[in-house]
Amino acid sequence: MKLLIINAYGKAKIKETNILPRVGDRIDMFYKPLPHVIGVCLFPTKETLKGLNVDDVIDAVVTVE
Secondary structure: OEEEEEOOOOOEEEEEOOOOOOOOOEOOOOOOOOOEEEEEEEOOOHHHHHHOOOOOOOOEEEEEO
């Protein structure tokens, strides 16, 4: 499963994983203290990914704060 993880400052990273983080989970990336998941969008459409300037196939968009 490919995840697009986006933080509150617009920095994004694509991560290949077998698990899907839930709202409230902490993610060990971007900065300390560790950001927590505030939203998960499963199966984003091509239009949504185009709006995020992503040309890759993504299974979920995860936003963290």
